[in-house]
Amino acid sequence: MFKNKIYSNLLIMIFLFSGCSNNTNSNISTGSSKITVKLSDAPGDYEFVYVDVVDILVKLNNDDDSENGWQSLEAINTGIYNLLELTGGVNVLLADNYQIPSGTLNQIRLVLGDNNTIVIDGEEFPLSTPSAQQSGLKIQVNEELLPNFEYTFLLDFNVDESIVNAGNSSNIILKPVIRAIPEITSGTISGTITPSSVLTEIIINIDDQEVSTFTDANGNFLLVGLPEGIFNLSINPDPSSDLNDLIIEDIQVLIGENTDIGIIELM
Structure with missing residues (x-):
């Protein structure tokens, strides 16, 4: 009888200990979610960037910095892309409603191959990649994915900040600067600047952080990944054009919507 009581108490202790251990992962959701990933770019002052x-x-439910826990989304539409064509709302679909476990999406990693090049003054140069990034660029996300929901993330490649000239044209480095933008929690601002022949930078400031883009060949622009709120928009044409800078005040951004400011003519 005494032995049976000791044995029962041991079983209870083991059960309680097991329950406590499982609580350490209580923040991990059960079930699955679907994720779509697109790649776009903010235009830069280059001829071509491939x-x-x-x-x-992706790395899920794992916030350490190790190489463990990465899962491929089996990217579609892989290949070589000119980033300067992925502007003004144009993007390339990399993952389409891929099913993954629900929980916290900690990081996204964009894996690039060796065929990265840039064209300057009509001449093509290779883009070297730092050894620390050859296995792919890690992009912090830390978004909660709930079961049975679909999520879309836009990888916004900032080509102007990603190209580093190390002193000569034979050593141009690609150090990708990319934001991961959950489309469902952001809005956009678009418009058209004339004359379209003048390269124009569009800027807004959000909590002391500058978000900018350039107009494309048709004068169109699109600012993405913007929080809800009211902002002032700075329009800065190429100084050599002798056109005046312009500020448009009180532009409202709504989640999941685009605010089109129409055609703006610079004087």
Whole structure:
């Protein structure tokens, strides 16, 4: 009888200990979610910037910095893309409603191949990649994915900040600067600047952070990944054009919507 009581108490202790251990992962959701990933770019002052997209990976429910826990989304539409064509709302679909476990999406990793090049003054140069990024660029996300919901993330490649000239044209480095933008929690601002022949930078400031883009060949622009609120828009044409800068005040941004400011003629 005494032995049976000791044995029963041990079983209870083991059960309680097991329950406590499982509580450490209580923040991990059960079930699955679907994720779509797109790649776009903010226009830059280059002729062509080609990147070799190989794969897209995610890390779920794991906030450490190790190489463990990465999962491929089996990227579609891999290949070499001119980033300067992925502007004004144009993007490339890298993952389409791929099913993954629900929980916290900690990081997204864009894996690039070796065929990355840039064209300057009509001449093509290779883009070297720092060894620390050859396995792919890690992009912090830390978004909660609930079961049975679909999520879309836009990888916004900032080509102007990603190209580093190390002193000569034979050593141009690609150090990708990319934001991961959940489309469902952001809005956009678009418009058209004339004359379209003048390269124009569009800027807004959000909590001391500058978000900017350039007009495309038709004068169109699109600012993405903007929080809800009211903002002032700075329009800065190329100084050599002798056109005046312009500020448009009190532009409202709504989640999941685009605010089109129409055609703006610079004087």
